[in-house]
Amino acid sequence: MQPELKPAGDSALLISFGEVIDDYVNDRVHAIASAVEKASPDWLIEVVPAYSSLLVVYDPLKAGYGEVEEAIKGFLDAKIEAFESRLVEVPVVYGGEYGPDIEFVARRNGLTIDDVIEIHSRQVYRVYFLGFLPGFAYLGGMDERIATPRLERPRLRVPAGSVGIAGKQTGIYPLESPGGWRLIGRTPLRLFDPAREPPTLLQPGDRVRFIPIEESEFRELYEREWGVEGD
DSSP states (O other), X not given: OOOEEEEOTTXXXXXXXXXXXXXXXXXXXXXXXXXXXXXXXXXXXXXXXOSSEEEEEEOTTTOOHHHHHHHHHTTTTOOOOOOOOOEEEEEEEESGGGOTTXXXXXXXXXXXXXXXXXXXXXXXEEEEEEOSSTTOEEEEOOOGGGOBOOOSSOEEEEOTTEEEEEBTEEEEOSSOEEEOSEXXXXXXSOSBOTTSSSSBSOOTTOEEEEEEOOHHHHHXXXXXXXXXXXX
């Protein structure tokens, strides 16, 4: 499957494999990104991988679109490197004040809250890419039985560690921010810490399993992770 190359504004090129969430396609996206970064042409500013696409941002004062496109074609068959993926267990307290949308997710899908928790925590998810916020991991592999659209009007404040659902994907807010995902729980883990190396807990290719915990466990772990009592 060959991707489509097309301009994205006046200083970027988009490599697109279509609208899919697929392990092999995502492996190709990251292989191309790695190859371009290692080559480090003087016109390269950054590469931004997503589920099935890669944005290559370049300096238009150093190269035109045609030159960049020709160079990128040489990376499209970059070898996918084998690696040992990590399994990261993420403790989550579901529902209540920590997951205010879990009742809506259950009701919309004809399920009970316990069903939603069981379905969500049973899967092993893949980190497809990081984006939106530092350390925000987009996780694929969610069971479609709990798929739920985003909020019509995003919240102004979503606490750090909130676990949400948006369509057929799930993710974790690493920092407090506005957001429109349906919140079903919260983890006490610190997903992003600029003083840590690497600063993001999760990396592309990691596997994630959510572990249900009680509120008391959340507060204990939160204090250990953040150095303050859980809010």
